[in-house]
Amino acid sequence: MTLLTRRALTTAALAGTFLPGLARAQAKKPLIIGHRGCSGERPEHTALSYERAIDQGADFIEPDLVPTKDGHLVVRHENEIGGTTNVASHPEFASRKTTKVIDGQQITGWFTEDFTLAELKTLRCRERLPQLRPASAAFDGQAQILTYEEMVAIAKAGTQRTGRVIGTYPELKHPTYFASIGLPTEDRLVAKLKALDLNSATAPVFVQCFEVGTLKRLRAKTPARLVFLVAGEGGPADLPNVKYADLVTAQGLKEVAVYADGLGPEKTMVIPQNADTLLPATDLVKNAHAAGLVVHPWTVRAENFFLPASLRKGDPKDPAYLATQGDVTPLFKALYAAGIDGIFSDFPGMAAAARG
Numbered sequence: 346m347t348l349l350t351r352r353a354l355t356t357a358a359l360a361g362t363f364l365p366g367l368a369r370a371q372a373k374k375p376l377i378i379g380h381r382g383c384s385g386e387r388p389e390h391t392a393l394s395y396e397r398a399i400d401q402g403a404d405f406i407e408p409d410l411v412p413t414k415d416g417h418l419v420v421r422h423e424n425e426i427g428g429t430t431n432v433a434s435h436p437e438f439a440s441r442k443t444t445k446v447i448d449g450q451q452i453t454g455w456f457t458e459d460f461t462l463a464e465l466k467t468l469r470c471r472e473r474l475p476q477l478r479p480a481s482a483a484f485d486g487q488a489q490i491l492t493y494e495e496m497v498a499i500a501k502a503g504t505q506r507t508g509r510v511i512g513t514y515p516e517l518k519h520p521t522y523f524a525s526i527g528l529p530t531e532d533r534l535v536a537k538l539k540a541l542d543l544n545s546a547t548a549p550v551f552v553q554c555f556e557v558g559t560l561k562r563l564r565a566k567t568p569a570r571l572v573f574l575v576a577g578e579g580g581p582a583d584l585p586n587v588k589y590a591d592l593v594t595a596q597g598l599k600e601v602a603v604y605a606d607g608l609g610p611e612k613t614m615v616i617p618q619n620a621d622t623l624l625p626a627t628d629l630v631k632n633a634h635a636a637g638l639v640v641h642p643w644t645v646r647a648e649n650f651f652l653p654a655s656l657r658k659g660d661p662k663d664p665a666y667l668a669t670q671g672d673v674t675p676l677f678k679a680l681y682a683a684g685i686d687g688i689f690s691d692f693p694g695m696a697a698a699a700r701g
Contacts, residue, residue, distance in 0.1 A: 376687030377696045378514055379403035380644045381422060385691035387481055388470045389429065390420045391488035392499055399503035401694030405512040405551070405687075406503075408496045411519070412528040417462040418537060420491045422473070423518065427454035430468040431486065438464070447522050448582040458528055465490045477648050477668045493534075497541050500549070512549030516574070520559040521583045531559055535566045544569055546606075551641075553609055556583045557592075561604045572607040572641060577614050593629060598636040607639040607686070615642050616679045622655040623676060626683040634684065642680060643689035645696065647673045674699045 382394025383401055395406045408420040424447070426432055432441075432455045441460070444453040457465065471485035472478055491499075496513060503511040515534065523530050534552065538544040546568045553572040554560055558581075560571050575589040592601060593610070601608065610629060617624040633640045649657040650667040656676065659669040673692070677699035680688055690696040 374700055375681055375685055376404045376641065377402055377693050377700065378641060378687055378689045379406040379693040380689040380691050381409070382406055383691070383693055385478065385481070385647060387484055388472045388488060389422060390491065391470050391484075392491065392495075393484055393488050395496065395499045396503065398693045399500070399507060399511055402697035403511070403693040404509070405514045405549070406496070406500055407514040407516065407689065408491070408493060409516045409518050410493055410530065410534065411457045412523055412530055412533065413457055413460055413462045413465060415461045416528065416533065418493045418530065418533055419457055419462065419465060420493060420496050421457060424457045424523075425452050425454040426457060426465075426468070426490075429473050430455075430470055430490065432468050435468065447519055458523070458526060462492065477650055479668070493537055494541065497543070510549050512551070513543075514551045514553060514572075516553045517556075517559060519582070520554065520556055531562055531566065535563070538567055538569055546570060551607065556581050557587075557604070558583045564604045570606040571604065572609045572639075573601050573605040574609040574643075575611065575614070577611045593632075595628075595632045595635070598633050598638060602636045602638050605638065607641055608633045609641050609643055609689075612642040612645060612676075612680065615640070615683050615685065616676065618653045620653060622653050623679055626679065630684045639686040640684075641687035641689065642685055645673060645676055645680070645688060645690040645692070647671065647692045647695060652676070 379395065379398030381389035382391065383397040384394055387394035387397050390408060398406050409422045410418045411421050411424040413419055421429060432438055438455065441455050444451060445456060466489055468490060469486045470488045470490060472482035475482040493515060500511040500513050517530050517534060520530050538550065543550045544567055548569060551570045551572050552563060553574050555574040560573055563571055575593055580588040591597060614627065614629050616626055630640050647670040648667065649659065649669050649671045652671045652673065656673065657671045659666050673695055677696055681700060688696055
């Protein structure tokens with residue numbers, strides 16, 4: 346939790362009253378976290394996306410981490426790469442297409458754990474949502490899959506270029522699944538944090554995961570800041586009989602604070618919305634702060650497709666209507682007003698502009 350500075354205490358004393366919200370008001374502005382980089386404008390998880398996010402004002406850039414067959418941690422949203430690379434056009438890899446069950450979901454495609462890093466480096470990345478983001482799709486084929494080390498190097502180069510400290514915000518994807526096939530990722534990530542001088546509570550890094558057991562094990566292995574990701578529906582893959590809703594009650598958040606430093610809720614858990622409009626803020630941020638957790642909701646996207654009707658722009662009859670960018674500023678401002686400590690967005694420049 347943020348402590349009052351001597352100056353802040355003096356200000357409170359001069360006012361004659363201690364204001365409960367003063368400590369948080371004195372805190373830094375909410376962090377801007379480039380979700381998979383600037384993934385609204387460039388193919389996600391690429392150098393193109395990360396560098397643009399940094400140039401637009403992101404404080405952190407986010408990689409999702411999955412392992413290769415030979416044990417490297419590479420940056421992909423999912424281990425299935427058919428949707429984000431040109432692997433389908435490589436005849437030498439046609440036989441690698443398969444169907445797997447991951448966290449209870451049957452998925453058909455090509456998977457990073459069936460490729461060596463050298464093989465993955467022969468592929469090129471492409472836009473995951475070309476119908477919604479055709480301008481980003483124009484950059485298809487220009488970027489390679491990155492390792493976590495390469496992505497951290499981009500952040501460090503961004504720090505030198507901008508004079509701002511740029512952090513990374515890695516997410517361990519499907520750790521229980523990967524452990525079950527002999528490719529556990531927790532120790533691999535801790536080793537990388539140590540090698541990259543990021544293994545401390547003050548280093549510019551947050552490690553996030555949707556699974557409770559992974560965070561508890563990481564808590565014993567690294568002092569780096571940890572964030573528990575939660576969604577409005579479902580529950581952790583490693584706790585099949587538990588729902589996220591059960592873990593984010595006022596009491597539940599106190600238990601989360603034992604193994605995590607922050608909470609990463611789906612944005613609608615902070616600012617709900619229906620088909621028409623945004624709704625009043627919930628008590629989640631207040632309760633998380635009371636438990637000592639910072640709150641970094643995910644993910645604000647600008648296209649009409651992701652927004653309630655009141656924030657959409659353009660003619661609904663236009664074929665490009667859902668891909669048109671709406672008025673996302675009120676959503677950013679509502680989240681900031683709710684007291685969040687950071688925000689994930691596919692459009693970090695818009696998040697920074699709304700933050701002011």
